[in-house]
Amino acid sequence: MVHLEVLRWKTGQAPDEAGFPFAIPAVRSLEALTFDSAVAFFVGDNGSGKSTLLEAIAVAANLPTVGARDSRRDETLAAQRRLADALRLVWTKRATRGFFLRAEDFFGYVQRLATERVGLETRLDELEAEYLERGRSAYALGLAQGPMRSSLAEMTRRYGTDLDANSHGQGFLRLFRARFVPEGLHLLDEPEAALSPQSQLALLATLIDMTARGAQFIVATHSPILLGYPGAQIVSFDQTPPAVVEYESLDHVRITRDFLNDRERFLRHLRDG
16 A cells, blocks of 8 residues: 655755755755555665665654664754655655664664663563562562563564574564554665575565555665565666666666676676776
8 A cells, every 4th residue: 555655845846955965966856756556666876865865754754763763863864854854745644653774773773672681681580589589479579570571572572582683684574574564654775784585585575465464665775686576666766857667677687687697707707807
């Protein structure tokens, strides 16, 4: 389901401002962007503006962030907030659920969860030692530990027992599956960064499942696997203004396919310079 239908400038044209982010060609030339699929991908070279616009949409939509400060307070999004203030979002139905995730934020999020888990487990052990020393009953100990055990159980249910950032690929998938919600709006910036090809396929399957339940996704990505979502709208930021393109026309797809089909030729070219 498409919740966010149209993105346009409040004044009808880009603000006449110099500097980042308004000086980015794809941003300055942006016209009304209509989302006609439950999954839209932003593609383009690094620095093309796709992540910047995605971040501005997240701010304008007031989406909660994962693993980072609130988007309205995060100092790294100061420029994106200026861009967000110039944007008008047109909804078919205002999405009140969902989230925004930058790949780099995930690692801080995992570390915070792991720290919370260790803290809960340590406090449970301290309570047990304290109650045993005082001769308190098992029933009293259970009452004292109850809320913390419930928190641990919920954390395990959502994210599993392994919250080590070294296994971040599986952690990414658990996070997505725990936080994606039916009829929500989800903005993801390069989610493939922590995912193996097999995990990217698993995420693709999750997107298919969640869109069947009314969720909408806008994703900035370089991944030919994720870009293969059936019927996705693909917006290229390598063009000015950004324009919808076909999957088969993407350099991401063509270069990957050509490399896999004739790896030796590519390697010879790189060696010969």
